Amino acid sequence: MRRLTLLAGLLRLIAALPLPLIHAIGAVLGGLLGQVPNAVRQIADRNLTLCFPEAPPKARNRLLRRNLIETGKSFLELGPLWCWPGQRVLALVQASVTGESELAAAVHRKQGAILLTPHLGAWEMAGLHYSSRYPLTILYRPSRVGLDELSRQGRGRLGGRVVATDTAGIRALLAALRNGEVLGILPDQDPGDEGGGVFAPFFGIAADTMTLVSRLARKTGAPVFLTWAERLPRGRGFTLHLRTLPEVTTASSLEASVAALNQGVEAAVRSLPAQYLWAYKRFKTRPPGQPKLY
Numbered sequence: 001m002r003r004l005t006l007l008a009g010l011l012r013l014i015a016a017l018p019l020p021l022i023h024a025i026g027a028v029l030g031g032l033l034g035q036v037p038n039a040v041r042q043i044a045d046r047n048l049t050l051c052f053p054e055a056p057p058k059a060r061n062r063l064l065r066r067n068l069i070e071t072g073k074s075f076l077e078l079g080p081l082w083c084w085p086g087q088r089v090l091a092l093v094q095a096s097v098t099g100e101s102e103l104a105a106a107v108h109r110k111q112g113a114i115l116l117t118p119h120l121g122a123w124e125m126a127g128l129h130y131s132s133r134y135p136l137t138i139l140y141r142p143s144r145v146g147l148d149e150l151s152r153q154g155r156g157r158l159g160g161r162v163v164a165t166d167t168a169g170i171r172a173l174l175a176a177l178r179n180g181e182v183l184g185i186l187p188d189q190d191p192g193d194e195g196g197g198v199f200a201p202f203f204g205i206a207a208d209t210m211t212l213v214s215r216l217a218r219k220t221g222a223p224v225f226l227t228w229a230e231r232l233p234r235g236r237g238f239t240l241h242l243r244t245l246p247e248v249t250t251a252s253s254l255e256a257s258v259a260a261l262n263q264g265v266e267a268a269v270r271s272l273p274a275q276y277l278w279a280y281k282r283f284k285t286r287p288p289g290q291p292k293l294y
Contacts, residue, residue, distance in 0.1 A: 008150055014079030019092070020235030022080060023073045030072025034065045041068060044278035046294060051203035052273075066274040073231060074122065074277070081124045082154030086132065089158075092237040093129055093229070099242040103182070103225055107134050110180030112222040114213055116187045116245070118265045119277035124155065125229040125238050127184050131160030135181040137173060138162045139212075141189060160184065165194070170212070177220050187213055188265055190284050199287050200259040203266055208285035214257035217249040224248040226264050231275055243268070 014022060033041050044067055048060050055063070081089060106113040115130060117123045130136055138160045140151060156162040161176075163169035173183050190208050191197035199206040217224050224245040229238040247260035269276045283293045 011079040011150065012083055014076055015083035017079075018235070019077070019080055019237070022076050023231075023235040026073035026076040027069045028072070029076070030069035031065070033068040033072065040071065040279045043281055043294065044068065044071070047278040047280075047282060050205055050283065050293065063273060064278075067276070067278050070231065070275045071277070071279055074275075077122060077231075078124065078154070081122065081128060082150065082157075086128075086158050089125070089128055090132055092125065094232065094237045094239055097129075097227075097240040097242050099225075099244065102223070102244060103130075103134070103242065106223050107180065107182060112177040112180045112220060113182045114177070114217055114222050114224045114248075115182050115184050116213065116224065116226045116261070116265070117184060118186065118188045118226070118228060118268060119280060120228040120265075120268055120272060121231050121275045122229040122238050123186065126227050126240060127155055127160065128158050129229070129240060130182065130184065130227070131156070132158040135176070135179075136160045136184050137176040137181060138184040139165060139169060139173060139186070141165050141186075173212075173216065174220075177216060177222055183216070185213055187261055188282065189280075190282060192285050197285070198255060198258055200255070200262045202262045202282065205283055205293075206287050206290070207262065207283055209258050209262055211254060211258055213261055214248060214251070214254055218251070218254070218257060221249060224261075226268055228268055228272070230272055241268070241271075 045064055048064055052060055103113055117126045127138060138155050140162055152162045163172045177183055187210065191210050196212060197208040197210050200209045213224065216222065225242055226245055227240060227242045229240050231238060245260060245264040248257050251257035251260055281294050286292060
């Protein structure tokens with residue numbers, strides 16, 4: 001409880017600042033991560049080496065430094081995204097979303113839709129934008145650092161319904177989809193000991209990948225979309241991107257569907273590599289017989 005109170009107080013303190021200053025402070029903190037040995041830098045460096053083996057070391061180091069700066073911004077921007085008034089947050093989106101008409105049409109037809117928000121750019125901004133426009137049920141994995149209540153409040157305050165990755169949460173997802181609503185799911189987490197994953201290529205590496213999205217899409221025929229909020233320079237706000245991933249729904253097998261999901265996420269990450277959460281141990285779980293990567 002004390003940790004939660006401290007975190008909530010820190011977020012509110014940060015939220016008292018304008019976004020350009022918040023991002024500037026985050027950039028400084030991220031720059032410091034690149035100067036001293038730490039786990040965040042170590043994991044990000046390892047992932048970039050694994051995923052971009054063809055890149056010259058100097059180019060990878062430049063990408064690493066830029067990524068750590070963006071990582072610093074991503075943590076501090078939780079203050080305004082979770083605490084500012086809704087209209088002030090929504091005003092941070094700087095342009096209309098190309099392709100959103102297809103998502104709106106699926107909702108209008110009561111067909112339902114699955115909206116994937118990988119850890120790219122400001123994924124919290126993406127969730128808030130769509131939850132203000134569509135009936136959205138958001139799946140989240142319980143945190144180990146005391147952020148559950150804060151994240152539920154922050155993500156659900158513009159209309160989204162937030163459910164955990166448990167049996168009740170999965171039932172809620174299926175019910176929402178059958179009612180023609182939209183699901184919001186982070187697709188690039190390692191299921192690990194929770195199960196429910198298969199290995200599929202991600203940047204050419206076997207990555208333990210959730211099957212939930214593919215199972216729901218293939219069971220219901222719901223279209224799958226991929227979205228991310230690109231963080232603009234100097235705190236100017238965000239640009240939202242939206243793509244369709246029809247192969248996830250139409251694939252002939254579960255394995256092919258999961259592979260299509262990872263291909264879609266990878267393509268998005270390659271378009272904006274500096275803003276991906278490389279500090280996450282995406283390849284922690286290995287296929288039987290393969291050595292650990294971290």
